Amino acid sequence: MTLLFDTQYLFVRALKKLVRNPILIFFSLFQPIIFLVLFTQLFSKFVQAPGLFPSGVTYLEFATAGILMQNAFSSALQSGTSIVEDLNSGFLQKMLVTQVSRPAILIGRLVTDAFRVTVQSAIILGLAYLLGFNMATGLAGILLTLFIIAFFGFAWSGISLTLGLRTKSAETVFGIGAFLTFPLLFMSTALVPAGAMPTWMQAVSNANPISFATTAVRDLSLPDAFSLSAEVTSLAVIALIAVLTMGATLYLFRKVVS
Amino acid sequence: MPDIIAVHDLVEVYADGTKAVDGISFSVKEGEFFGFLGPNGAGKSTTIKILTTLLRKTSGSVSVAGYDLDKNPKEIRKVIGVQSQETSIDPELTGRENMILQGHLQQMRGKELEERVNQLLEVVGLKDAADKRAGRYSGGMKKRLDLASTLVHKPKVLFLDEPTTGLDPQSRVTVWDYLEELNKKDGITIFLTTQYLEEADRLCQRLCIVDAGKIVAEGSPAGLKKDIGADAITITVQDRSGAGDKTATKATARKLLSKLPAVMEIVDSEEGVTIYVKNGGLFVPELVRAFDKTDIELISINISTPSLDDVFLKHTGKRIRTEELVKEVVTGGFGRRRR
Numbered sequence: 001m002t003l004l005f006d007t008q009y010l011f012v013r014a015l016k017k018l019v020r021n022p023i024l025i026f027f028s029l030f031q032p033i034i035f036l037v038l039f040t041q042l043f044s045k046f047v048q049a050p051g052l053f054p055s056g057v058t059y060l061e062f063a064t065a066g067i068l069m070q071n072a073f074s075s076a077l078q079s080g081t082s083i084v085e086d087l088n089s090g091f092l093q094k095m096l097v098t099q100v101s102r103p104a105i106l107i108g109r110l111v112t113d114a115f116r117v118t119v120q121s122a123i124i125l126g127l128a129y130l131l132g133f134n135m136a137t138g139l140a141g142i143l144l145t146l147f148i149i150a151f152f153g154f155a156w157s158g159i160s161l162t163l164g165l166r167t168k169s170a171e172t173v174f175g176i177g178a179f180l181t182f183p184l185l186f187m188s189t190a191l192v193p194a195g196a197m198p199t200w201m202q203a204v205s206n207a208n209p210i211s212f213a214t215t216a217v218r219d220l221s222l223p224d225a226f227s228l229s230a231e232v233t234s235l236a237v238i239a240l241i242a243v244l245t246m247g248a249t250l251y252l253f254r255k256v257v258s
Numbered sequence: 259m260p261d262i263i264a265v266h267d268l269v270e271v272y273a274d275g276t277k278a279v280d281g282i283s284f285s286v287k288e289g290e291f292f293g294f295l296g297p298n299g300a301g302k303s304t305t306i307k308i309l310t311t312l313l314r315k316t317s318g319s320v321s322v323a324g325y326d327l328d329k330n331p332k333e334i335r336k337v338i339g340v341q342s343q344e345t346s347i348d349p350e351l352t353g354r355e356n357m358i359l360q361g362h363l364q365q366m367r368g369k370e371l372e373e374r375v376n377q378l379l380e381v382v383g384l385k386d387a388a389d390k391r392a393g394r395y396s397g398g399m400k401k402r403l404d405l406a407s408t409l410v411h412k413p414k415v416l417f418l419d420e421p422t423t424g425l426d427p428q429s430r431v432t433v434w435d436y437l438e439e440l441n442k443k444d445g446i447t448i449f450l451t452t453q454y455l456e457e458a459d460r461l462c463q464r465l466c467i468v469d470a471g472k473i474v475a476e477g478s479p480a481g482l483k484k485d486i487g488a489d490a491i492t493i494t495v496q497d498r499s500g501a502g503d504k505t506a507t508k509a510t511a512r513k514l515l516s517k518l519p520a521v522m523e524i525v526d527s528e529e530g531v532t533i534y535v536k537n538g539g540l541f542v543p544e545l546v547r548a549f550d551k552t553d554i555e556l557i558s559i560n561i562s563t564p565s566l567d568d569v570f571l572k573h574t575g576k577r578i579r580t581e582e583l584v585k586e587v588v589t590g591g592f593g594r595r596r597r
Contacts, residue, residue: 002365009362017350021392090346097310097340098363098411099332 003101010108015080018116025120028078032071036114039063039191042121052196054222064128065145065218066190069210070119071124072149073184076156077177079113080164086167106253110157115152118146133221141220149233152213152238158245165252190214212237261285262319263309264445268318270304270471278304280471281318286449286464291441293462294451295566297578301471302451303343306419309449310340320323323414336364339413343420345400347407349393353384354391357407364411371410378406382436396428405433409440416440418450422457433459453578455566467570474573479566486564486572488522489538491545494530494557505518511554516550525571531560534568 038058047053053062067088086092095105125133135141137156144216164173187201188210194202205211216234219225263286270279279301286292295304309320311331320327323337329394347356354375361371379388383403387395392403401421408416421437422430438461440446452458458465459479460592467475467482475482493513511531515521520541535541538561549556570578 003465006363009359013348013351013355013359016355017348020350090342090344091348093312093342094360094407095348095363096312097335097338098360099365100363243429 002099002105003104004040006101006104007108010104011111014108014112015115018112021043025116028075029070029120029123031074032067032120033127035070036060036064036068036124036127039067040131041125043191046192050192052075054225057222058132060128060131060133061222062193063191064133065221066126066185066188066210066214067128068121068145068149068187068217069152069188069214070181071120072153072213073145073156073210074177075117075120076113076153077160078174079109079157080160080162080177081170081174082164083109083161084168084170084173086163087165088170089140102253103122106161106249109161110154113157114150114154118150121146121149135221136223137220137226145217145220148213148216148235148238151235151242152209155238155242155245158242158249162245162249162252165249178220180202184208184210188214209237209241218246260288262288262323263449264321264504265305266319266321268305268308268320269316270301270308270313277471278423279308282466282471282473284466284473284476286447288473289441289445289446289447291438291461291463292450293458293465294449294468294584295453295455295458295462295465295570295578296451297453297467297576299470300468301469303319303562305468306340306342306417306449306451310338310417311335313338315330329333329457335412336419337414339408339411339415341405341419341421343423344399345404347392347400349391351392352389353379353392353395353399353403354388357410360407361410374410374412378409378480380407381434394448398425398432401425401429401433402436403438411448411450415447415449418448420451420453422452430457437461438517439515446518451540455578459566467566467573469570469576475569482566482569483564486534486568488534488536488564488568490532490534490564490568491538491541492527492530492532492560492562493545493548493553498553498555504565505578506552511549514552518544522546538562 040063041061042064046058047059047062051237053059088133092105125145133147137144160173160177163171163176167173187197187204188208188211189205194205194211197205212234216231216238219227219230259399265285266283268279268282269277271545272279280301282301282305294300294305296302304313308315311334322334323427327334340345348359351359357375357378358371361375361504366374376385379385382405383448384399384403384406387399392400395403399536405418405421411458418437434457437448437450450457462479464478464483465476466473475486475565482496493511497505497507508526512524512526515531515533520535521533522536525532527535542559542561545559546556569576570576
């Protein structure tokens with residue numbers, strides 16, 4: 001019970017901070033919106049290349065899933081900066097001398113980040129709709145998409161929190177996040193289909209978690225693409241990542257707060 | 259009165275081998291205002307961190323409010339309030355929200371919490387600013403909010419790590435008054451660390467003087483000073499002819515002083531020369547006579563009963579002297595502004 005209450009209190013605290021600094025959400029939305037508006041225009045003729053893209057699909061329809069995942073990935077990798085802030089301001093210490101449930105400090109953070117990335121994704125999806133995107137599986141598809149994104153964000157936030165606790169430096173967390181995002185984004189099926197890549201890059205892309213998550217969402221959005229087995233596989237991969245990152249985060253958190 | 263804090267042979271060795279706390283033992287009685295006085299790096303903060311469950315000790319035993327630190331850290335957290343050296347409030351929450359959150363984390367709810375928060379905000383004089391964001395508070399207000407938020411759950415023992423460092427003199431006195439009231443009226447046991455002699459002198463009923471991880475002296479401020487058994491006399495001097503330079507004049511003065519049998523010790527101080535004698539008042543005529551008919555003129559004589567700094571000096575051979583450091587910083591600041 002304490003865990004639930006404490007998680008809720010810390011979630012509310014983080015939400016208040018977020019609402020009082022809305023500019024932060026706009027900063028992180030800037031990049032996906034540029035991708036959505038400009039990049040999709042830039043690539044709009046590529047879909048006509050024979051045999052690479054699913055037929056009858058616009059580039060916007062193809063890339064929206066990837067842009068959503070790119071945003072989820074890079075936002076999640078920044079989430080460690082907030083725990084560094086609490087660590088350096090002494091607020092974390094102040095919490096730790098109270099009876100607060102220890103896991104609630106972490107879970108409160110993760111729930112906040114998942115919430116935040118879901119809101120951002122809803123905004124991106126809304127904008128994509130305005131530009132002509134359509135979710136083939138309808139409302140159910142949209143809800144499942146948001147769920148996958150939240151789950152995907154949850155998994156990667158753990159990595160970032162771990163880094164934050166370990167390095168105690170917001171700059172490092174930020175730097176590593178930025179360092180990972182672009183290579184992993186371009187070596188995934190987020191913006192181009194696997195068939196358009198050189199062979200070695202295809203190998204990377206096949207093992208790239210962004211590809212798995214993108215496929216899970218893309219199969220929901222493109223017409224006649226949905227397959228239950230592919231969907232389950234993608235979700236299983238994300239779940240596996242989440243288990244690993246959560247384990248590492250909890251272990252390190254214990255060491256730091258002991 | 260039973261011991262509310264009991265520490266026996268506490269040791270903290272950091273990963274790099276530094277012995278931050280080197281086998282200290284002490285106890286604090288319930289309702290006592292107790293202090294740790296020492297310079298930076300003496301191990302004060304480390305001790306507080308161990309006692310408040312934040313840092314794992316290397317060895318030794320600690321009990322707080324009757325609970326063993328190793329077995330019952332959770333019970334200890336219920337009955338202690340802790341203010342760390344850096345002000346740790348959330349700048350994006352209002353003063354009231356900071357307090358309520360702290361209460362929530364200490365398992366308080368509803369009406370009881372609300373009333374407690376209102377009461378505390380009033381006491382620390384933040385009632386009118388309660389719904390402003392804490393980030394916009396002045397330094398003194400932030401400190402008071404920080405202090406108030408550690409009191410929401412009515413702790414039995416309050417740990418304060420240098421509570422007035424960085425405060426202007428006026429805010430410092432306000433905090434002192436409030437701490438005294440907490441201790442006297444509400445009977446809260448207070449454990450305070452400080453590097454300010456004046457603070458330890460005024461607030462603590464009993465204190466330990468610490469240096470390099472060890473307790474070098476323990477007792478009431480008055481008792482410790484009495485043990486010195488001497489008054490300090492600080493004189494300033496100048497050359498009658500106005501010719502000799504300052505250092506030379508001082509050296510001559512020291513030579514003159516060293517011939518007087520009553521003088522126990524001579525120390526150079528910033529203003530002039532400080533000597534220690536059994537009874538300062540009775541010694542003055544002799545002092546004046548000693549400089550008579552010499553090239554050195556006495557400009558001022560200042561007698562003071564021993565300070566805690568003298569106690570520290572006696573036990574460690576060093577001075578704490580933070581007040582002077584602060585003064586330098588302040589003047590430095592003004593100098594820059596003028597330019």
